[in-house]
Amino acid sequence: MSRVFRRFSSTITLKAAPPKAHFHRALPASSFPKGYLVTGIHAGVKKKPDVLDVALIVSTSDHPAAAAACFTRNAFKAAPVVVSEQILTQNRGRARAVVVNSGCANAVTGRQGMDDAWAMVRETDALLPPSTSPAENHTLVMSTGVIGQNLPISKIVQGIRSQATPARSLASDFSAWERAAQAFMTTDTFPKLRSRVFTINGTEYRMAGMDKGAGMIHPNMGPSNALHATLLGCILTDAAVSPQSLQNALTYAVERSFNSISVDGEMSTNDTILVLANGAAAAKHDGKVVEIDEETDKEGFEIFKSELTQFAVELAQLVVRDGEGATKFVTVNVKGAPTYEIAHRIASRISTSALVKTAFYGEDANWGRILSAAGSISVPGLNPDKVSVTFLPSDNTASLPVLVNGEPESVDEVRAKEILSLEDFGICVDLGGLGNEEATYWTCDFSYDYVRINGDYRS
């Protein structure tokens, strides 16, 4: 899949990204969580007619859904981030709906931007059935797209209002979930939607999630404060989890998933991952929903945390897979580290290095660049003579050591090229017994298309 062009005196091979449409596929209706109505509509934020740009997710469960979030740590937080954070705090970790728009980030939009984000919240609140909750607002809001432009708010308001009419498209079937996922997309080439069925204490639960990424992807999110990239994600489950435990599980999961991916090393003003747990499938005790809680049901909580983490990894990997211009999917593992944080920092540095990523694009086993990137992180006690680097093919053939205990191997370049020509491969950097901690990062390559997409994004 490549074509050759002559450029001035030199020749450029423009390698196309591999086809990605197959990463989106129909999912069984039974795998979606109970008690949610969702849709995606065309409100008019995006110019092209019929391109979906507003997603709505509404919990219809009687149980007030617990909600948790990880937000960008960027100093210039977009209005929807500020508003969602505020609502989550006011409601002590409860929310009943999520509204999302793509096409405009509502970031660095001054006072008008705050008004617009609140307008989206209030309009979505108006769609909800009456509840006994004392909370004033029930909806969390996310936006993604261009920074520094105001939302066409009257179009968005009108779009949300259309869901109060009999003609509304809010539903719970696969195609409704698919529409919602589509409305998240910006430069994404396929909607990112996954679902999962799991069991805790004999009860079956489900979770579904959608996210979007493509560019500005290098999240760094924490509890109520931590992503970098316009990465938006929303996970919905019909399990019942207490708000604090839900936040703890999400924080753990995000660190090992969305905070362990990089497309271009950019932290966005809007990065947000939300999770709602509406308890629609929860077992009841004396007619009341029992929430999974870290304090009272450690075992159940650990299962939930593990399921959420695996699911978040799956969603996060889709973002890398669809990274702007990406032709490769690379797993970077750093082991033998004294702490998880150090392993994570080194994996992150390798995953964001422009030189490493252009070498991936060129299918060049340039391990010197990998080592050079790793070495820019200061690691107390690191002995370069103990460090090893190995390339790991994804096709179950033999791995290829290129550096063993600080000494370069005589590398079979043909074999190296063979591994790097795969769409998926891995790299392992072993720090040589500084400790037993390890971290994994997922990244893509840096191609001509990344430059093309971002050299002319606004027009």
Place this chain on the structure above:
Amino acid sequence: MSRVFRRFSSTITLKAAPPKAHFHRALPASSFPKGYLVTGIHAGVKKKPDVLDVALIVSTSDHPAAAAACFTRNAFKAAPVVVSEQILTQNRGRARAVVVNSGCANAVTGRQGMDDAWAMVRETDALLPPSTSPAENHTLVMSTGVIGQNLPISKIVQGIRSQATPARSLASDFSAWERAAQAFMTTDTFPKLRSRVFTINGTEYRMAGMDKGAGMIHPNMGPSNALHATLLGCILTDAAVSPQSLQNALTYAVERSFNSISVDGEMSTNDTILVLANGAAAAKHDGKVVEIDEETDKEGFEIFKSELTQFAVELAQLVVRDGEGATKFVTVNVKGAPTYEIAHRIASRISTSALVKTAFYGEDANWGRILSAAGSISVPGLNPDKVSVTFLPSDNTASLPVLVNGEPESVDEVRAKEILSLEDFGICVDLGGLGNEEATYWTCDFSYDYVRINGDYRS
């Protein structure tokens, strides 16, 4: 200077880098420092015949030259970095020669690499006239090029030895300096050579310097420990400066020059800046050279430090100008910061952002990306509502505010495009009165050519 190609369904405009040859020009012989013999030769590290790959710089001054250096902070320091650091320490800041090779970095080359670096030192030592110095070695060594491959050391040794014969090319005229600068080059498109005449306490001195860069450029060097990128630079002066004062002046200068530029955000295993001060033009007192010293001649030292800093900025800017694939030269100024360090970190983050740099390439005034990059640095007390961003044209026409006190301006896109279509322009980010400190960074854009050059560097 652009051509259009059709790529699958989309069209790519491959914009060529502007011509850069005019940044190299003949310099007056009188502007070069006295007491140095220099040359560049083809030893055979590079395959193409007649391409220069080894530079030699020898001080012929009776006064033992003071030497100072800033080295990479990378954990995987190349052999020449380790060796030069050791010699500098052993000699208490004195050295009489410098040997440089391009084409192979001698990095991550294990024990053989160390032996090779020492061999380069010993061979160059053998060229020097006898001296009364008790030091065992007199030569500092630098290498740049591919990581993880051993030097063709016998070719290099033979090349250095050729300078002990009557046919040697070591000389002090412009063309000898030009040859030395040429031998530094890797993917550089022009040799980077500058000279300068200055006066301290009525005595006229000179300095000349050469450097190389192109890729892996984001230095972070400190006293005997601080660059990131394969940036090599060497500054020679005929002033006499005491070793400690020379190191202090260099550390200050490097922070505000080589540590304030970025091509691709990569810290190299080899980054090194050296300075020799051989005192060949120094005033003598009772027949003895008097060295400029911070303690005994504060005023003279400050003049020297200022001259060295301005000169280092000039050399550093040439590296950005010739950044791999660069079509733009952008000055990033951050002001109103509480400390220089914070201003420097924000300027650095903006200067390394792939999204900001691809927008520069696309001549897109996407200030949202600038702000988003700035915001990823944590600044205590920062109030987003006080922040302003301005585009500064280099042609003395009016500047263009795009964000004023946190509120986006209604930007004249035609005017914005006009500024960004210049080869040189600037950006000012004002943090809004958090303090009075400021920092300046120089960066380039991120183009198709960067990907082309680095996607296929080794072959």
